[in-house]
Every structure is written in C-alpha cells, then in structure tokens.
Amino acid sequence: MKIKKNVAISESGFIFNPTTGDSFSTNPIGLEIIRMLKDEKGKDDIRKAILSKYNADESTFEKDYYDFVMMLQNNQVGDEGE
Amino acid sequence: MKPKITVAVSGLNNIDSPGPGIPVIRALKESKDFDVNIIGLSYETLEPGLYMHDLVNKSYQIPLPSAGVDSLMERLSYINNQENVDVVIPNFDAELANFMKLEQRLKTELGISMFLPTQEQFDERHKANLYEFGQKHGVSVPYSKMMFSTNEISAIATEFSYPMVVKGKFYEAYIAYNPEQVANYFNKLSAKWGLPIIIQEYVFGSEVNVTALGDGKGNAISAVPMRKLFITDKGKAWAGISLDDDELVNIAKNVISSSKWRGGMELEFIKTAENKYYLLEINPRFPAWVYLAAGCGHNQPEALVKLALGKSVEPFGDYEIGKMFIRYSYDMIVDLKEFEQISTIGEL
Structure with a gap:
C-alpha cells in the first residue's frame, strides 16, 4: 500500500488528508509505519x-x-489502485 | 495611496444562518488595491451587521423584494445621493431578481456598477431547473421534480424512493422518510417560501462546496472547495476546511466555462463513497463562508468589485489547502438610540 502524495504527516503524528478534509492522530509506532509507507517501503521492510x-x-x-x-x-489515505 | 471606493452590501444578517454580507465586507477591507467605504443595505432592524461600525460605515433600510423594482430604484437613488455609491453587491437569493432587472438602469442613471449573473443564468440554475442544467452542462445532478400540491405525493412516490429531499423554492431542505413527512415539509416550506416545492433524489455522501467567481466570458477567476466540518441544525457550516480536490475544482470550472457564469456563486455537491460528485444546488451569489477563500489567498469579493468596475482580472493561481474557518457568536452591546434610529428613519 502507498500513501497518497498530498497527505500531510506532522512530527506529532497528526495526519491531514487534504482531498477529504479529514484529519487523524496516530501514536508513535503508527507514525513510524505511515512514514515508511509514504517512503514506499514494502510490508517486509x-x-x-x-x-x-x-x-x-x-x-x-x-x-x-x-x-x-x-x-x-477506509479513511482514503491510501493511494487508489495500490 | 489606494483609491477609495464606496461599496453597498446587503446580507448583514450575521446570524445562525448567516448572510454573506459581513464576510464579503471583511474580504473587501483586506483589498491591497483599494480602500472601501462600506454602505450596509438591510431589511430587518436586528441584522447584526447594522451595528458593526468597524466594518459598516453607514446603513440604510431598503424595501423588501416584494415591494418591486420601482421602490428599490427609488431607495437606491436616495442612498446614492447621500453616499455616491460605486458598486452594489446584493447577497440574498430573494433580492437578486430585482437587482438584475435594475442593473442597466443603475449603471446609466446612477453610475452604480454590479456584477451579477444574467437572467438566463439565474433561471437555469434555479432549483426547479437544476436537473436540466446538469444535463446541459455535463454535471451529475440528483433527479428532481417540482411539486405544486400535496395531492401529487402519491404520484411522486412512484418516481422516487424514500428517503427523498424536500426543498424550498429559495432556502431550506428536509429529508422525508414517508408521505406524511413529505406533506408536512411541503406545507412548512410553501408557507415560508412559496411554490413550487422541489422533490429531489436523496444521495448519500459527504457535502463539499465550492465558492467561485466567473467573469461572464467563460473564465473561472477562482474556485475554492471546502468541506463542512461542523454543521448546524439548519445545515449551515459552522466550521470548514479548504480541500485539495482537482476534480471538484475542474467540475466547478467547467460549469462556469459552459454557462459563462457572471458573478459570484456557490456550488453545493455531495461526494459519494465511490468518489462521484452530484451537484445539489447552485447559489447565484457568494456563500457566507466566502471569507475562507480570501483566507486561502483568493479574495473573490475584491475581484468581483474590480470586474464590476470594468477592470480586467486574471484567474487566481493556487490557493492555500487545509485552511480552516470556525465561526463564533458574539454579543454586541447596542444603545437603544441606535435601534431607534434604524427603526424610525431607516438609516444608521
């Protein structure tokens, strides 16, 4: 899975999806994972x-x-078709 | 030094279902190219904008739209004699028809400019005609039909499934889940706004809106999309956020290009879970949240004034994404003398 390019992820784990206007908070481990996904790292990595x-x-x-x-x-943070 | 112009603005009802007047004025006050002397035009003596003297320099009561164009012309002529108005921005749907009829006369007889949609544009985007508008301009619109009597409810039920949306001619909409509710909302809305009532197919999704400005030649000067984050019991946005949604912006630009829209507008959409957009409504004036567009770098009211004055305006570039607006209520303390003045002589 890839993360949409325009999704903004802050240092504090605040995630903003500018396409839908939704925002979320994640814990530090979630932040690490979503950053790796944004860097296009695979599940094995x-x-x-x-x-x-x-x-x-x-x-x-x-x-x-x-x-x-x-x-x-579900929150449309992932890139479609990925 | 910036030139000073006088702009008269209606829609000073900054209440729980706010008019666009105060947000339009705030945007105009931030113009980099001109200073504004703001004249408020009001219908009610308790419109909060009347008493906001830091934003509105002088206010005048104007006759209700039902009084007709001659009364309005007479009143505007009086106001112009006092204030030498350069531009008028009417902000109520219900008053637009009269102002549109007067656009040429105001220009030639009083030297007042406006930048309004044409009568044809105004009519074809009307709620009752929106389905045909969508077909003509290539945008999806939920199926809708006009209703003139509660006797039509049983026939309507064969064309629509429940729930369905019952909409007033100018304002307000309710979701009806059975024939009794349709009849109830029909009576409520027709008593308030007149006939026809519009029955519309219910589409489930999230509501996204666009505030936009067309130059009347097919160019979209600006289109800024927003999603409501907090909605009042009247369905109004109390908080919202600007979106990065190229598809939505392109739909809005296509509507403006295809219809050659002239003036400010609001396009209301439902975005379904399948990311399909349905146009629910076009309001033929700026929305009450238009100040968000200015906050995002697109000062649409300022651009409208320039267009009204015959200046050429280039389409804006990017706007700021993820900018939010949050409304609040605020109690002003007002001397009875001021209320007396607007109530008795119609000026403040």
Whole structure:
C-alpha cells in the first residue's frame, strides 16, 4: 500500500488528508509505519524495522499491521489502485 | 495611496444562518488595491451587521423584494445621493431578481456598477431547473421534480424512493422518510417560501462546496472547495476546511466555462463513497463562508468589485489547502438610540 502524495504527516503524528478534509492522530509506532509507507517501503521492510526495534512477535505484527492498513484505506489515505 | 471606493452590501444578517454580507465586507477591507467605504443595505432592524461600525460605515433600510423594482430604484437613488455609491453587491437569493432587472438602469442613471449573473443564468440554475442544467452542462445532478400540491405525493412516490429531499423554492431542505413527512415539509416550506416545492433524489455522501467567481466570458477567476466540518441544525457550516480536490475544482470550472457564469456563486455537491460528485444546488451569489477563500489567498469579493468596475482580472493561481474557518457568536452591546434610529428613519 502507498500513501497518497498530498497527505500531510506532522512530527506529532497528526495526519491531514487534504482531498477529504479529514484529519487523524496516530501514536508513535503508527507514525513510524505511515512514514515508511509514504517512503514506499514494502510490508517486509516495515516488518523487519518494527520487529527489530520493538518487542513484538510476527503474528501480533501481522494482525496490527493489517488493522492499521485497513484503517488507512477506509479513511482514503491510501493511494487508489495500490 | 489606494483609491477609495464606496461599496453597498446587503446580507448583514450575521446570524445562525448567516448572510454573506459581513464576510464579503471583511474580504473587501483586506483589498491591497483599494480602500472601501462600506454602505450596509438591510431589511430587518436586528441584522447584526447594522451595528458593526468597524466594518459598516453607514446603513440604510431598503424595501423588501416584494415591494418591486420601482421602490428599490427609488431607495437606491436616495442612498446614492447621500453616499455616491460605486458598486452594489446584493447577497440574498430573494433580492437578486430585482437587482438584475435594475442593473442597466443603475449603471446609466446612477453610475452604480454590479456584477451579477444574467437572467438566463439565474433561471437555469434555479432549483426547479437544476436537473436540466446538469444535463446541459455535463454535471451529475440528483433527479428532481417540482411539486405544486400535496395531492401529487402519491404520484411522486412512484418516481422516487424514500428517503427523498424536500426543498424550498429559495432556502431550506428536509429529508422525508414517508408521505406524511413529505406533506408536512411541503406545507412548512410553501408557507415560508412559496411554490413550487422541489422533490429531489436523496444521495448519500459527504457535502463539499465550492465558492467561485466567473467573469461572464467563460473564465473561472477562482474556485475554492471546502468541506463542512461542523454543521448546524439548519445545515449551515459552522466550521470548514479548504480541500485539495482537482476534480471538484475542474467540475466547478467547467460549469462556469459552459454557462459563462457572471458573478459570484456557490456550488453545493455531495461526494459519494465511490468518489462521484452530484451537484445539489447552485447559489447565484457568494456563500457566507466566502471569507475562507480570501483566507486561502483568493479574495473573490475584491475581484468581483474590480470586474464590476470594468477592470480586467486574471484567474487566481493556487490557493492555500487545509485552511480552516470556525465561526463564533458574539454579543454586541447596542444603545437603544441606535435601534431607534434604524427603526424610525431607516438609516444608521
């Protein structure tokens, strides 16, 4: 999944989608993931980065990553067709 | 030194369902090219703008639209004798027809300029004609039909499914879920705004609006889209944010280009979950949130005044995205003397 180019992400984890006018807040780990997505990093790279930094197992990462990505898609933050 | 011009503005009802007058005045006051002497035109003695002396230099009551064009002409002639008005910006839908009829006379007899849509543009974007307008100008509009009597409700139900939108001729709209509600809203709206009532297909989605200015030659001088973030019980935006939505801006520009729209306008859309846009309404004047456009770098009222004065205006470039407006209410303390003055002599 890619993040729309015009989506603004602040240092504090505030996300603004200028196409819809919606804004969201995410926690620091969410911010890390969304930044990696914006840098067009794939899921494998993100998994490696998160698992090496935080004390989490693969299945927990899979579940949380899936939930997070679904949330981004539902809020139209993801680029269509990606 | 900037030249000083006198602009008369109506729509001073800065209330919970606000008129565009005060936002238009605030935008004009920020003009880089001219200073303004603002003359307020009011219908009611409790329009808050009458008492906002930092924004409105002098105010005059004008006759209600139902009094006709001759009464309006007479009153404007009197006001012009006192104030030497350069430009008038009428901001109410219900008064526009009279001002449009007077546009030439005001110019030739009093030297007052306006920049209004033509009668044809005004008529074809009317709620009752909007479906045909959409077909003509290539924009999706929910199917709608005029209704003149509650006897038509059973026939209407065969063409529309519930819920459906019941709209007044000039203002207000309600969502009806059954025939009883349609009849109730029909009576309420027809008593207030007259006939016809418009029944419109209900489209589910988020409401996005565009404030725009057309130069009458097919050019969109500006089109700024906004999404309402907080909506009052009257459906009015109490907070909103400017959007980065090229498709929406292009639809607005196409409407202006195709219709050769002249003047300010507001286009109201519903954006569905499938990202399809349906045009719900065109208001033939600036919306009450037009000051957001000025805040985004597109001072549409200033550009309208320049067009009215015959100056050429180039289309604006980019506007600021993610700029918000948030309204607030504010209690002014007013001396009874002022209320007495506007109530008795019609001037303040």
